[in-house]
Structure formats: C-alpha cells, structure tokens
Amino acid sequence: MSKPKIALTALAAALLAGCATGPTVEQQAAYAADSRAAVGELVKTLLGELRQDIAAGGPEGAITVCRDKAPKIAGGIAQKHGVSVKRVTFKPRNPQRSTPDEWETQALRELEQRFAQGVKGDALEYYQVVDGPKGKTFRYMKGLVTAELCMTCHGTPETIPPAVQAKLAAEYPGDKATGYLPNQFRGGVSIQRPL
Numbered sequence: 001m002s003k004p005k006i007a008l009t010a011l012a013a014a015l016l017a018g019c020a021t022g023p024t025v026e027q028q029a030a031y032a033a034d035s036r037a038a039v040g041e042l043v044k045t046l047l048g049e050l051r052q053d054i055a056a057g058g059p060e061g062a063i064t065v066c067r068d069k070a071p072k073i074a075g076g077i078a079q080k081h082g083v084s085v086k087r088v089t090f091k092p093r094n095p096q097r098s099t100p101d102e103w104e105t106q107a108l109r110e111l112e113q114r115f116a117q118g119v120k121g122d123a124l125e126y127y128q129v130v131d132g133p134k135g136k137t138f139r140y141m142k143g144l145v146t147a148e149l150c151m152t153c154h155g156t157p158e159t160i161p162p163a164v165q166a167k168l169a170a171e172y173p174g175d176k177a178t179g180y181l182p183n184q185f186r187g188g189v190s191i192q193r194p195l
Helices: 003-021 025-057 061-081 102-116 147-152 162-173
Strands: 084-088 125-130 135-145 185-194
Touching: 003 025, 025 061, 025 084, 025 125, 025 135, 025 147, 061 084, 061 147, 061 162, 084 102, 102 125, 102 135, 102 185, 147 162
Parallel strands: none
Antiparallel strands: 084 185, 125 135, 135 185
C-alpha cells in the first residue's frame, strides 16, 4: 500500500474512532449552553404565565398554568431546540409527569447535595453523555430552587391560600409537592438530546 493510502486509511480510522467515542468536550459544552438557554426560556415563559394568570384569576390560576400550560410551553421549547424537556422532583404533584428516571434521580441527588454545600441556584446544573438502547444521548439537568411566587402552591399550610389548598386537594389527592420554604431545592428541568 502506498504512503498516501496508508495516511488516508489511518486518518479515516481516527475519524471513525472519534465519532464512536461521542461528542467532544467542546460539543458537550455547546449542548449544555443550548440546554441552559432552553431551561431559561421555559422558566421565563412559565413565570410570566404564572404572574399573568394569578393577576387575572387569583392564586388558583397558578394551578392551571402548571397543570395545563407548562407541558405545552415545554413541548414548544423542546421542538424549537430538538430535545425533550421534563420537570422532575422527588416530591411530585403529578407523578405521571414529574417522577425522575434513574439518571434524573442521580442528577437530582447530585444537585441537591451541591445546593446543600452552598452552590447557588443559577450554578446548579449537571450533564453527561449516556449510552442507551437507542444510542448515545446528551442528558442535562438544571436544578430549580423555590422562589417566593412558588409559595402560593408549594409552600406550607400558612402560605398556601385556602382556596388553593382546596383546589389542590380536589385535583391532586396524592400531592407531595408542598411544604417548601423560599430558597429550597425543589427539583429540576431534565433535557435529553439524542446524538
């Protein structure tokens, strides 16, 4: 075999080996930045909807936003960014929508531990490339910390208005998503990007 053919064969093998190992550190950083932007868009849009609906219909309006509008908002953002988006927590209001899978459980525990060690909410993120049955996936989790606005539906009996308590009891009889104080670790937004 001639030297140019050997060099091309070696180059092709190196390129294929690089592709087989997954995305580079730079590519992962770019995926993380895009995921961070998607979460920021979700949170900003969701908070805007919450404020608007609470102003229009009182605190009970927040329940409708999280139940009906949040999944649609997340779906639009997922489509725009080419990812899947899911809010997860250890204390779900709706277990069918927000119970974490195995990777999300690991990520939530890691973020919860970092938060307990003093890492601020804005810096709470965790990501990695994982192998699955359908190939490699970039997984990203952004931690969520409760804000004052969250207390209307996720706070203590003293902070949740009676009408909201009644509506939550009627719509979510197994609700575990209460008892929080401001600035507590709540859960996260999970993003998956197939590679």
